[in-house]
Amino acid sequence: MKEKKLIINSSNNPFSLFKEWFDEAQKNEINDPNAMNLSTISKSNFPSSRMVLLKDFDDRGFVFYTNIKSKKGKDIINNPNVSLNFHWKSITKQVRIEGKAISVSDKEADKYFNSRPKESRIGAWASNQSSKMNNREDLIEKYNFYKEKFKEDSIPRPDYWSGFRVAPILIEFWQDMPFRLHDRLEFIKINNKWKRKKLFP
Numbered sequence: 001m002k003e004k005k006l007i008i009n010s011s012n013n014p015f016s017l018f019k020e021w022f023d024e025a026q027k028n029e030i031n032d033p034n035a036m037n038l039s040t041i042s043k044s045n046f047p048s049s050r051m052v053l054l055k056d057f058d059d060r061g062f063v064f065y066t067n068i069k070s071k072k073g074k075d076i077i078n079n080p081n082v083s084l085n086f087h088w089k090s091i092t093k094q095v096r097i098e099g100k101a102i103s104v105s106d107k108e109a110d111k112y113f114n115s116r117p118k119e120s121r122i123g124a125w126a127s128n129q130s131s132k133m134n135n136r137e138d139l140i141e142k143y144n145f146y147k148e149k150f151k152e153d154s155i156p157r158p159d160y161w162s163g164f165r166v167a168p169i170l171i172e173f174w175q176d177m178p179f180r181l182h183d184r185l186e187f188i189k190i191n192n193k194w195k196r197k198k199l200f201p
Helices: 014-028 071-078 106-115 118-126 136-149
Strands: 035-041 047-053 056-058 061-067 081-088 093-103 161-175 183-190 193-199
Touching (some): 014 161, 035 061, 035 071, 047 071, 061 093, 061 106, 106 161, 118 136
Antiparallel strands (some): 035 081, 056 061, 061 161, 081 093
């Protein structure tokens, strides 16, 4: 069996291990190492998944930004329990996360919004995300309208555009191993402390 570095000797802080893996992915993943699958639950109790981009993380959780009026935004407001999944094919690893999505502060949202390219900030004003679009010309027309409107002024963050921080209660690390004898390490938060255990593949 080909030897691989095992994760059983990792620290008891899952965020330290996540950072180690994320740094490795950033060096090896060809496109968007910060891409993660976000799953939400609708009012009808149907799951829905889409790819979003991780923009920040620390011991409090994992942050992404979106139009609050989008489908995922409405789902989260209705039911903040969500899951995330990172799959880094280049390093044969993935991380699965379960937790609660909590709105970031206005200060955090403003700071990130103002760091985006001007065209992306205009796009946030132009798109009624997830609502019906009759034709693409409507989107381009709205984009051009706001481009002209903000031509001489700074572009404020729309009140419907912000971010969520997924505060995890479970983080599972999965590493590919030969013969499908994969290595799995699960962290569960109990009484504000992380407990870890190995799982059968």
